[in-house]
Amino acid sequence: MPSIACIPSVPAPGDAAELRERARGALLGLAVGDALGAPAENMKPSEIRARWGRITGFVTDNPSGTDDTEYAIFSGLLLARHGSALTPAHVEAAWHEWIADRAEGPFRGAGFSERGTLENLRRGLAAPISAQHRHAWSDGLAMRAAPFGVFAAGRPAEAARLVAIDGSVSHDGEGIYGGQAVAAGVAAAMAGAPTIAVVASALAVVPDDSWTARSLRRAVAVAHRGERAVRSAVVIGGYPWTDLAPEAVALAFGAYAAADGDFVQAVLTAVNMGRDADTTAAVAGALAGATQGAPAIPTEWATAIGPARGSCLPSMAGHHVLDVAELLVPGEDRKWVTEGLPAIEAPTPRTGTPR
Template identity: 60%
Template sequence: MTHRDRARGCLLGLAAGDALGAPAENLTPEEITRRWGRLTEIEGGGTDDTEYAIFAASLLVRHGHGLSAADVADAYRSEIIPLVTGPMRGAGFSELGTIQALRRGLTPPLTGLVHSHGWSDGLAMRAAPYGIFCPGDPAEAARLAEQDGLVSGSGEGILGGRAVAAGVAAAMGGAGPAAVADAALAAVPSDSWTARNLARAREALPGPAQELGRRLHEAVVIRHYPWTDIAPEAVALAFAAFLAGDGEVEASVTFGVGLGRDADTIGAIAGALSGASRGEGGVPARWKARIGPATGKCLPVVAGRHVLDVADELARGL
């Protein structure tokens, strides 16, 4: 399997998981079951997850391994902020806080520290391109993702992005599901919330499949917090879905979005990991047919870009 095939599978999987999970965002597994039984078909488009991943890929195409937090901040100032004339539809708390910080003249890492949402999964949802760009090199993928994360996040939010980038890089290098999860754990401190949740989610996997969702929620979900975009939670659930599906795209993504919570981001991460593992041919044809160019509803700068073209650009830059 070529790097291009894996790259295309990765971003197709991300976009498909994002779109499939979008209607289930913030719902419980019980409510998802009541409404759909099991979500298997893409009805609408994706969310900010796909658009921010496309934007991250554009930074890599321009700057490569020399990408810095300053480069990312400059791109926000020149390409995102001038086009934000009203509300950023669907944007996460961390990105909204970053826009405000940059408008005030702050620079990284303060832009990711001054708001109270540094732990969000905003980096994790868009970290896959860094893994694509560093096939077989999880440490470098995590380092590059952190440069992006310093602009909009801090602490566990950055660690979640490091874990996803490292996992995708391992998958791009041909690692199996267990080794992909090992790479994610190796990219974050062992005493971090992210590492503990990844380990807890992995430990919850053995046992009857019908109880798996409940066990995973008990292991990592923060029930008393009103929002669901918590990086250590979403990243752990996404890796659990990837492992539960044994790296197969449809099994991983459908299980992931069925977990609810930040379902579009969980689906996007599970789709990126499994797509990098199985390649473009591993993404169901019916899902691929539903993935069109980005609408730019959150980030106008990426309007009209298709994830397959973006994947090809990243693969050429390897």
């Protein structure tokens, strides 16, 4: 990949048909990466090799997205409801009505940042105080950030602004920066920006001296040397938690850069690096899916993704990422939902290929 010192600008978004394919690619790519990476979550590359060799496809009989996919659907529906008028009050109300004030699924709210947020909301704390917990630096915002890039195609700064509003309820500091980097990167990719410009767009919306920016720069600088070099550049050896936003986001962008935007290679690189593999592969999949569009996703992977099961967020059960993409894709025919919170209704069941 060329030097970040010579960065082409983000182009104007393409026509409606192209944007639709990129939107579908971004969110389906997120769900595919999530499902591919889930079995390798919290594993070392050596453990992955000992169990499966190199992962080149699904290693379970019934693959599905995890909390990464369900929270991305949640944020996507909320964004489709409010668009650029989104406020922290909207986000907080949605967390209460569709998560905190309902019975949880077997994942019980998902990761540490989500659990901390839910505990604070249930105690009556409001944003941004609700984000003051021990894991506000996690990748929980980054995993749900792609819909903001889809919505703000070609406008990385707007994507970063909106995802920070979403994150104000659950994250702070590096956790916000990680979400902003992902949202901005997807927004640039949605406009057909080359890989180097996607990376530069992510770096442009976070503080230059932040942990997130430093890790991201290290990852892309060695991406040409492959996944082992990327992992060595950013993984915090010996640290027990794998959901650090600066680490996970850098691994995802490193995988994307190493593959030069190729969907299959980006996702498999992220999966085989281990650590928070479902999130890193979900982010890499969103970036590469936006870059190449839905047709770049292998059919056998795409067709394995069905509607969300609600294992983490029961209120999201039945919603498909492709339906969310249709709500968010830019254009005059954008299907705005105009009042209140997203209507959580049973959608028409999908059959056949999601292409």
